[in-house]
Amino acid sequence: MTYLRPKFRHPELPRNARGYTRQYYEGALSTLCAGCGHDSISGAIIQACFEMAIEPHRLAKLSGIGCSSKTPTYFLGNSHGFNSVHGRMPSVATGANLANRDLIYLGVSGDGDTASIGMGQFVHALRRNLNITYIVMNNGCYGLTKGQDSATADEGSVNKAGIANPFQGIDLAGLAIELGATFVARSFSGDREQLIPMIKAAMAHEGFAFIDVLSPCVTFNNNPGSTKSYDFVRQHIEATAAVDYIPEKSEITTEYEEGTSKVIRLHDDSLVQLHKLALGWDPSDRGLAFARLHESRARGEILTGIIYLEPQTRDLHNMLNTVAQPLNTLREEDLCPGIAALEQINEENR
Amino acid sequence: MGIPVTPKNIFPSNIQGLPTWYEVRVSENGYLGRRAGIDMVVSVNPQSLAGDVKSVRPGGYFLYDSSRPLDKNLHRDDIHFIGIPMIRMCQQHFESPRTHQLLKNMIYVGALTALLNIDIEVVKELVALQFKKKEKLIPPNYQALDLGIQYIHDHYEYPLHIRLERRDKNGDSILMNGNTACALGAIYAGATVAAWYPITPSTSVVDAFDKYARRLRTDPATGKKKYAIVQSEDELAAIGVVIGASWNGARAFTATSGPGVSLMNEFLGLAYFAEIPAVLIDVQRGGPSTGMPTRTQQSDILLAAYASHGDTKHPLLFPSTPKDCFDMTADAFDLAERLQTPVLVMTDLDLGMNDHMSPPFHWDESRRYDRGKVLSAEDLDKAKEWGRYRDVDGDGIPYRTIPGTHPTKGSFFTRGSSKDEYARYTEDADAYRRNMDRLLKKWDTAREIVPAPELFQEHDRSKEGIIFFGTSAYSALEATEQLEAVGVQTDAMRLKAFPFNDTVRDFIERHERIYVIEQNRDAQMRSLLMIELGIDPKKLIPVLNYDGFPITAATIVQQILKYHPALQPTGGNGVPV
Numbered sequence: 001m002t003y004l005r006p007k008f009r010h011p012e013l014p015r016n017a018r019g020y021t022r023q024y025y026e027g028a029l030s031t032l033c034a035g036c037g038h039d040s041i042s043g044a045i046i047q048a049c050f051e052m053a054i055e056p057h058r059l060a061k062l063s064g065i066g067c068s069s070k071t072p073t074y075f076l077g078n079s080h081g082f083n084s085v086h087g088r089m090p091s092v093a094t095g096a097n098l099a100n101r102d103l104i105y106l107g108v109s110g111d112g113d114t115a116s117i118g119m120g121q122f123v124h125a126l127r128r129n130l131n132i133t134y135i136v137m138n139n140g141c142y143g144l145t146k147g148q149d150s151a152t153a154d155e156g157s158v159n160k161a162g163i164a165n166p167f168q169g170i171d172l173a174g175l176a177i178e179l180g181a182t183f184v185a186r187s188f189s190g191d192r193e194q195l196i197p198m199i200k201a202a203m204a205h206e207g208f209a210f211i212d213v214l215s216p217c218v219t220f221n222n223n224p225g226s227t228k229s230y231d232f233v234r235q236h237i238e239a240t241a242a243v244d245y246i247p248e249k250s251e252i253t254t255e256y257e258e259g260t261s262k263v264i265r266l267h268d269d270s271l272v273q274l275h276k277l278a279l280g281w282d283p284s285d286r287g288l289a290f291a292r293l294h295e296s297r298a299r300g301e302i303l304t305g306i307i308y309l310e311p312q313t314r315d316l317h318n319m320l321n322t323v324a325q326p327l328n329t330l331r332e333e334d335l336c337p338g339i340a341a342l343e344q345i346n347e348e349n350r
Numbered sequence: 351m352g353i354p355v356t357p358k359n360i361f362p363s364n365i366q367g368l369p370t371w372y373e374v375r376v377s378e379n380g381y382l383g384r385r386a387g388i389d390m391v392v393s394v395n396p397q398s399l400a401g402d403v404k405s406v407r408p409g410g411y412f413l414y415d416s417s418r419p420l421d422k423n424l425h426r427d428d429i430h431f432i433g434i435p436m437i438r439m440c441q442q443h444f445e446s447p448r449t450h451q452l453l454k455n456m457i458y459v460g461a462l463t464a465l466l467n468i469d470i471e472v473v474k475e476l477v478a479l480q481f482k483k484k485e486k487l488i489p490p491n492y493q494a495l496d497l498g499i500q501y502i503h504d505h506y507e508y509p510l511h512i513r514l515e516r517r518d519k520n521g522d523s524i525l526m527n528g529n530t531a532c533a534l535g536a537i538y539a540g541a542t543v544a545a546w547y548p549i550t551p552s553t554s555v556v557d558a559f560d561k562y563a564r565r566l567r568t569d570p571a572t573g574k575k576k577y578a579i580v581q582s583e584d585e586l587a588a589i590g591v592v593i594g595a596s597w598n599g600a601r602a603f604t605a606t607s608g609p610g611v612s613l614m615n616e617f618l619g620l621a622y623f624a625e626i627p628a629v630l631i632d633v634q635r636g637g638p639s640t641g642m643p644t645r646t647q648q649s650d651i652l653l654a655a656y657a658s659h660g661d662t663k664h665p666l667l668f669p670s671t672p673k674d675c676f677d678m679t680a681d682a683f684d685l686a687e688r689l690q691t692p693v694l695v696m697t698d699l700d701l702g703m704n705d706h707m708s709p710p711f712h713w714d715e716s717r718r719y720d721r722g723k724v725l726s727a728e729d730l731d732k733a734k735e736w737g738r739y740r741d742v743d744g745d746g747i748p749y750r751t752i753p754g755t756h757p758t759k760g761s762f763f764t765r766g767s768s769k770d771e772y773a774r775y776t777e778d779a780d781a782y783r784r785n786m787d788r789l790l791k792k793w794d795t796a797r798e799i800v801p802a803p804e805l806f807q808e809h810d811r812s813k814e815g816i817i818f819f820g821t822s823a824y825s826a827l828e829a830t831e832q833l834e835a836v837g838v839q840t841d842a843m844r845l846k847a848f849p850f851n852d853t854v855r856d857f858i859e860r861h862e863r864i865y866v867i868e869q870n871r872d873a874q875m876r877s878l879l880m881i882e883l884g885i886d887p888k889k890l891i892p893v894l895n896y897d898g899f900p901i902t903a904a905t906i907v908q909q910i911l912k913y914h915p916a917l918q919p920t921g922g923n924g925v926p927v
Binding site for chain 2: 080083128
């Protein structure tokens, strides 16, 4: 995304299955700093939604507070959005999802919004397997308040003031796996090839799909000592596997050598194909995923890809056993028990 | 027997089983406030024996288990002791030691039927009803009742001078607690999402919602639920879920108490500013901080009225009876959606957790939920121009859209930050002020649509007025009768809602002195009247009770009579039955 968006658009821009151009999925002009990783993630979200031919009004985007949480203004301008309060997006998304299970929910948060003030809500939305794609734009610092270390800043990481962070960083992907998340992925804002299919797979997942996206802060945390700088991330990235997302009923066209690829069928019958698998990689083994994440961290590497995936899960609605019809469409006839039932209750309490 | 009663469960914040008291006022005149001063104690807890003896009014009765002799130091000459060797009788007549404690209770119930002239057939009917599903327990319970009766027959003169007589005064009244009533109101109003965090004394609101929703809102064909309950991680999340669900077009509510409202402040401000409906039931308890979690108070008034930072205010409703709880909770959903703002139902522990006599509940079958200004897909197609925060009708209430309504129209970005009429972020001073002024206009609209106060006289009879709300109503009305008996005529007004409409202002302006009766230390409702209506503080006299027990008529009379030094209450201690 740039500040100068061309006004002229080619009349024959490609259209998706719904007949919409990519432009239809864009939002307002970004007011983030030029070069901000968050804008790249917004671009990946736009591309993923365009490619999936999502009807914008069937998607609700929600966020908390912070630079990352501003981004829903910059994508999907034709979708409803909710910029809630700091660290509390998960609860608002939970309520929204309970009201209408038929929409797609996209939650956008940051490392401050999720790993500090919102840790409680993040953990509990995850535990309820809320059907949402939850993206953390993780830059290890507080941008809007001028660069304080966040809880995901790595120990020893040097901030712009030249001070090394004395505290351990929280690894949100590891935490999510430990807590029983059903879809845990990590990517880098600069890696569109990986991020776009990953977002598509997350949105097709019926349950809590968590993506931790390292997204360097060009203004406050892109200096040589920072482990969330562009240079550091590029030099230390280690992928579990390349990701392909194949919508329902499409053929798998890409082919890779046996033993290097894995296909996972999601709840809606779409497929996620992981190819060029790192040695011994199995994203359906929670323990292994956790161990690999630890190993990478110990080596100073940043493990990316779909780290863990449990395709067949029960989301919050399944657990609460709610009716298939969205609750917000029920009317008096469905909801009000009527005077006879009330008189019965009166009688029971005389 | 048709005699009005007011039961109160007085219990500590404890699980292991420390003593609790169950207090019942029996009033021929139908006074339903707490009276204080005890005519008869049935002692069941050895731990509280000394205090229980002390609590009896002179001339009253103290009934105890005389299996072991009573400590001589506890003796009082001015009360009557009625000893019944209950545990010993149980040991003689019932085999299983496990049942001794339970049947001991039935022995004193039997004794009370004789002493107080209670119709034993009514009691037996209730026992049979209680054990409908465990019929083999009925005979031993009947036997225990008879043992109690027989013991009184053999050892005491009965009935006592305090006794019960059939009155048939209760008509079609029901006996219910306010929390259950609130839950039923939510069910009837079509609430589909409830989110909460357990907290005394509000917990039973959602418990009751769950119980009745299972019965009334489960699809019989599939067993699936037409409602969702989330026990959230804290109160912040509870109100967040409510706001998310309401934003997305479902009716949603939470129930909490003062500490929960404190935590919900930030979100209430968001809902106020982003204009999202929400219903919150605040079952008030003794504050501040953890305060007295199992005692009652009306001390969240200012907290609730102005919850959250910045210029915020929220409509409040003040139920006095279980029927009010039912009606006002149901109405709160209509109000919240019409006004697109949080509405708080301000009940309290006394109303919420104790059973109260109440008129039966009613629901008008033709009633439609008032969802307020929500645009459908057809509306959006017809609309020439739409802006989420445009005041089209001049009442300050804009039109909203629900996500998913229309493929290409009506989407907007909801935010807690400043925005213009078209929901676009702005820091423009004029746009901000226009929005804040519109919210104030909406507040004026709220003033006209919230329930009006209730006046208890057709025409003013006095230069003095009393104002009360919530559970103070019972004792306030009783107090007006006592005051009248000693020559203090007052006009009475019960507040039902905030913001205050003109009837409230007029009532205050027409009187020279106003007593504001409430159950908190700082006279919070008085402050609210002063702030919102600009009333001279000298005119508003606080009448307060904040010991954690429901306010009594005697307390009110005593405080008001300070302003009439020439007069004294009747009946010595001023406590009629």
